[in-house]
Amino acid sequence: MRLARNHLYSLAATAAFLALLVAGDLWFDSFSLRVWNLCAIYVVLALSLNLVNGFTGLFSLGHAGFMAVGAYTCALLTMTPEQKEMNFFLAPIVPWLAHVHLPFLPALLAAGIVAAALGFLIGAPALRLKDDYLAIATLGFAEIIRVVLTNTQSLTNGALGLKGLPMFSTTWVVWPCAALSVAFMVLLTRSSYGRAMKAVRDDEIAAGAMGIDVFRVKVVSFAASSFMAGVGGALLGHLLTTIDPKMFTFMLTFNILLVVVLGGIGSITGSVISAVAVTVGMEALRFLDGPLDFGIFALEARPGLRMVVFSLVLMGVVLFRQRGLMGNREFSWSMLSRAGLLPRTAEGRDGHA
Amino acid sequence: MTLALFLQHLANALALGSLYALIAIGYTMVYGILRLINFAHGDLFMLGAYLAFYGVALFVMPWWATFAIAILVTALLGVGLERVAYRPLRDSPKISVMISAIGASFLIENVAIVLFGGRPKGVTVPDVFNVKLSSHGVSVMSVSVVIPVFTFAILAVLLWIVGKTRTGMAMRAVSTDLDAARLQAIDVNRIISFTFGSGSLLASFGGILWSYKYPQLNPLMGVMPGLKCFIAAVIGGIGNIQGAVLGGFLLGGIELLTIAFLPTLTGYRDAFAFVLLIVVLLVKPAGLLGSRQAEKV
Numbered sequence: 001m002r003l004a005r006n007h008l009y010s011l012a013a014t015a016a017f018l019a020l021l022v023a024g025d026l027w028f029d030s031f032s033l034r035v036w037n038l039c040a041i042y043v044v045l046a047l048s049l050n051l052v053n054g055f056t057g058l059f060s061l062g063h064a065g066f067m068a069v070g071a072y073t074c075a076l077l078t079m080t081p082e083q084k085e086m087n088f089f090l091a092p093i094v095p096w097l098a099h100v101h102l103p104f105l106p107a108l109l110a111a112g113i114v115a116a117a118l119g120f121l122i123g124a125p126a127l128r129l130k131d132d133y134l135a136i137a138t139l140g141f142a143e144i145i146r147v148v149l150t151n152t153q154s155l156t157n158g159a160l161g162l163k164g165l166p167m168f169s170t171t172w173v174v175w176p177c178a179a180l181s182v183a184f185m186v187l188l189t190r191s192s193y194g195r196a197m198k199a200v201r202d203d204e205i206a207a208g209a210m211g212i213d214v215f216r217v218k219v220v221s222f223a224a225s226s227f228m229a230g231v232g233g234a235l236l237g238h239l240l241t242t243i244d245p246k247m248f249t250f251m252l253t254f255n256i257l258l259v260v261v262l263g264g265i266g267s268i269t270g271s272v273i274s275a276v277a278v279t280v281g282m283e284a285l286r287f288l289d290g291p292l293d294f295g296i297f298a299l300e301a302r303p304g305l306r307m308v309v310f311s312l313v314l315m316g317v318v319l320f321r322q323r324g325l326m327g328n329r330e331f332s333w334s335m336l337s338r339a340g341l342l343p344r345t346a347e348g349r350d351g352h353a
Numbered sequence: 354m355t356l357a358l359f360l361q362h363l364a365n366a367l368a369l370g371s372l373y374a375l376i377a378i379g380y381t382m383v384y385g386i387l388r389l390i391n392f393a394h395g396d397l398f399m400l401g402a403y404l405a406f407y408g409v410a411l412f413v414m415p416w417w418a419t420f421a422i423a424i425l426v427t428a429l430l431g432v433g434l435e436r437v438a439y440r441p442l443r444d445s446p447k448i449s450v451m452i453s454a455i456g457a458s459f460l461i462e463n464v465a466i467v468l469f470g471g472r473p474k475g476v477t478v479p480d481v482f483n484v485k486l487s488s489h490g491v492s493v494m495s496v497s498v499v500i501p502v503f504t505f506a507i508l509a510v511l512l513w514i515v516g517k518t519r520t521g522m523a524m525r526a527v528s529t530d531l532d533a534a535r536l537q538a539i540d541v542n543r544i545i546s547f548t549f550g551s552g553s554l555l556a557s558f559g560g561i562l563w564s565y566k567y568p569q570l571n572p573l574m575g576v577m578p579g580l581k582c583f584i585a586a587v588i589g590g591i592g593n594i595q596g597a598v599l600g601g602f603l604l605g606g607i608e609l610l611t612i613a614f615l616p617t618l619t620g621y622r623d624a625f626a627f628v629l630l631i632v633v634l635l636v637k638p639a640g641l642l643g644s645r646q647a648e649k650v
Contacts, residue, residue, distance in 0.1 A: 059448050125635055131447050132390045133634060136583060140627030143580075147624040250576075254459060261452055304466035311460035318453045319441055 006333045009342070025171045033171070034239065035283050040174035041235045042275035044181045046259040047268065048228035053257075054266035054328070055189060056221040057201030058127065059135045061253055063229045065142030068149060068248035069118055070111035070230025071237035075162050076100070076155075077107035078238075087162055091153040104168040108234050115230020116223045118145075123222035127215065139250065150245040161244025162237075169239035177235060178272075181228060185268045188224070197221050201266075255282075258314050263325050270326030285309060357490035362613040368497035368566065370605025371504035375559035376582035377589070377597035378511065379552035385528045385592030386548045388447075392454040393434060394556050395579015396461035399572060401427040401557025402564040403469055406476055416479035424557045431553025432546045440542070465572035476568035496565045503562065507555065508598055514551075515594065524548060528592060581626040588633045590643025599641060604629065 024036050045067070052058045079087070081099050092098075102110070126137045149156045156162075188194045196217045199207035208214045237243040259278045263270030288305040317324060329335075336342045376398055383391045401423050408419025438457040442450045482496035515521035526534040527544050535541050563578065564570055585604045589596025604626055612619050633640065 053448070057448075059451060125631065129634055129638070132388075132451060133587070133638075135451060136390065136580075136587070137627075137631055137634060139580070140584070140630055144624045144627050147621055151620040254455065257452065257455070265448065302467045303471060304463045307463040308460065308467060311456055311463055314456040315438065315453060315460060318449055318456060319438070322445060322449050 005343075009333050021171055021175055035279060037169055037171055037174045037239055038236075039276045039279045040171075040178040041169070041232055041239060042256070042259060042279045043178040043272050044174075044228055044232040044235065045256045046263065046271040046275045047181045047185050048225045048232060049253075049256045050260045050263075050265065050268070050271045051185065051188075051225040051228070052221055053260060054264075054271075055194065055201060056197040056218060057204075058218060058222065059131060060138040060222070060225070061135045061250070061257075062122070062138030062140075062142035063225075063256055064248040064250060064252040065138075065145035066115040066119060066226040066229035067233025067236065067252065068142075068145055068243075068245065070115045070233035071243050071248070072149065072156055072162075073114045073230070074104075074107045074111035074234030075165050075237050075243055077102045077110055078104055078166055078168070079162070079164075083164055087160075087164070088154070088157050090158070090160065093157075094154050097155070104166070104173070104238070108231060111234035112227040112231040115233070116227035119226025119229075120219065120223045123219045123226075127218045127222060139253075142248075142250070142253065146245050146248055149248075156245075159245060161242060161247075163242045165238055165241045165243070167238060167241050169235045174235055174239070177231065182268060182272060184228075189268070193217070193220070258310060261314060261324055262317055264323055264327045264329070266328035267324070267326035267330060269329070269331040270324055274325055282306070282310070355490075360489075360491045361493075362609060364491060364493045364497060366606045366609040367602075368493070368500050368605075369609055370602035371501040372559055372563055372566070372601075373578070373582050373585050373605045374598040374601025375500075375504050375507065375555055375562070376578060377585040377601045378508070378594055379555040379559075380583050380586040381589070381591055381594060381597040382524075382548050382552045384586065386524065386545055387439065387443075389439065389450055390454060390583060391439075391549075391552070392451075392458040392579075393438075393461055394552070394583070395575030395577075396458050396465070397427050397431055397434075397553045397556040397575070398560035398563070398579060399465060399570075399575035400430065400461065401560035402476075402570055402574065403465065404557070405561045406474065406564065406570055409477065416481075420561055423561060424554050427557030427560075428550040428554040431556070432550045434553075435546060435549040440545075462572055462576070469570075469572055471572060473569050473571040476564045476570060478565045478568050482565045494566075496562070500562050500566065503558070504598070507558070508594070511551075511594055520544070520547060577623060581623075584626045584630040587630060587640055590640030593640070593642045596640055596642035 024033065028036060045063070049060070049063050052060045076084075076097055077100060080101055084093050084098060087093075122138070122141050126134060126141065129137050150159050152158070189198075196207070196212045199210065199212055200214050200217050204214055207217075233248075240247075255278070259274050260271055262278060263272070263274030285306045288309060289303045292302075292305075333342060376394070380391065380394055383389060383394070404423035404426055405416075405419050408414050408423055409416060412419070414422075434457060438453050439450060442453055478496070482494065482499060484495040486493055486495055486498065513521075515524060523534070523539045523544050524547070526537065526539055527541055531541060534544075559578075560575065563574075581604060582601065585600035586597045587600070588603060589598070589600030591597075607629060608622055608625050611625060612622055637643075
């Protein structure tokens with residue numbers, strides 16, 4: 001009986017969320033809708049980074065690189081031959097790509113696959129390194145990817161970037177992608193593979209002694225995370241409709257890292273909540289970059305103040321609330337009932353983290 | 354390629370390499386003590402250069418006075434940074450400390466953007482550094498000669514401090530085993546502050562000389578040199594001062610000589626360091642002069 005009630009809650013929550021999506025799609029103005037859809041993309045990206053950093057314990061700082069690869073793959077596959085010709089005016093595009101033209105979904109899948117393949121290639125050597133060495137090596141790979149994208153004029157149009165991408169990242173594309181990512185992460189973390197990842201995170205040597213193929217778990221986690229980062233990057237490109245190598249600097253990885261740390265490293269729920277909160281917050285705080293008027297005195301526009309606030313938030317969380325919003329706990333209905341927000345249900349039945 | 358041209362490139366590589374070496378020493382000292390990548394090191398480098406710039410521009414001081422004040426202020430800032438951002442996390446998981454370091458780096462960069470403005474600023478190079486020296490067809494600015502001299506002088510002083518003084522002995526003890534050092538009545542916090550202070554001093558020293566050699570400032574100028582110099586420190590064997598110097602020269606040399614001999618690769622210059630890093634880590638994970646540490650179970 002009690003379990004059935006939880007299912008009812010879940011059904012109601014899903015319905016409410018769908019209603020929110022429909023309402024948002026109908027009534028949000030174009031700016032709000034864009035921010036709202038950006039939230040979904042940040043959910044995908046945050047989960048991707050959380051998979052390696054939070055669940056497998058590999059500190060990777062290279063996600064901007066995989067996002068860039070995904071974004072470029074998808075963009076080059078979906079642009080029409082005419083659009084390509086218009087974009088590539090400094091050097092013509094390589095012939096084998098000039099006439100490729102795919103629908104969005106296969107291209108999105110391809111973006112994920114190319115990013116995952118690259119993640120596998122990079123992971124195989126880099127994952128032999130640990131801690132800060134891994135962090136700096138992945139950061140290095142991301143930087144190399146960016147340098148290559150800037151310099152391969154006839155493949156990526158170099159520093160000019162690609163403009164006028166079709167706007168495919170609508171509500172009904174990005175939110176299902178976010179939902180799929182959440183579902184994938186929940187299923188993965190509850191599978192034996194997910195438990196192996198957590199074991200590797202908690203104690204690599206003990207995990208190895210228990211018969212877990214540590215290296216394989218790491219590589220699979222890294223490749224799966226790269227897949228999600230590639231898809232997220234592709235969605236981002238098709239939301240902004242323009243991409244260039246400068247977009248994918250360490251700054252982007254930093255933003256995603258901020259989301260993950262705020263939400264709680266190792267919490268799916270935390271990543272989702274904090275992805276929405278940070279994305280909306282970043283837009284809401286845009287006024288900080290403009291002129292400020294405090295009534296008594298006024299400040300002229302100082303671009304950068306917004307990022308000062310965000311850096312301070314990150315520092316504050318790490319120094320004073322290391323576990324972030326959720327720690328490594330997950331949302332469950334029994335959690336709400338324990339907190340007295342819902343009628344009591346059977347505890348622990350469906351509430352495992 | 355003529356001999357003169359080759360020597361010309363070599364002179365440039367020597368100057369760049371010793372700048373890298375100066376910054377890499379700071380990284381290696383901090384890492385040796387705390388096992389921590391001080392991501393904010395490159396930003397202290399930037400702060401040093403800006404402080405020297407404003408010292409001359411606002412307060413009309415001779416270059417050597419502003420130079421001295423700027424490196425001292427940066428050293429204090431480095432000590433403060435360790436107090437605020439790293440010390441509270443000394444017993445925390447590594448990932449927290451690293452995130453704190455990244456946060457500190459972004460905070461400094463963004464505060465610098467707010468305070469100094471995002472637009473690049475031109476630096477007036479003091480006359481001493483701006484003399485053209487030429488002989489046998491090779492011509493360099495005096496700054497390119499001064500930098501290696503400074504670097505080697507500093508290296509000598511540091512090796513003396515670390516190898517011969519009591520403070521240096523304490524530093525070595527802390528870097529070998531922090532808890533055991535504390536048991537030997539070493540004031541660990543004082544040693545760590547000293548290390549951060551001298552590391553930041555070197556960063557700012559490098560930053561000011563960098564701004565004399567490439568006379569332009571911008572708030573993000575420390576990011577790339579910072580990363581490359583951390584890599585130089587890793588390549589040389591992190592925690593090892595001679596290794597950092599070797600790594601710095603290797604990096605500067607390879608970067609400039611590749612550009613000189615293979616000009617088509619110039620666009621890739623920022624990727625060289627990372628390629629070199631990955632190769633070295635895979636072949637010799639402890640770096641060229643580093644010794645492999647056994648993993649504690």
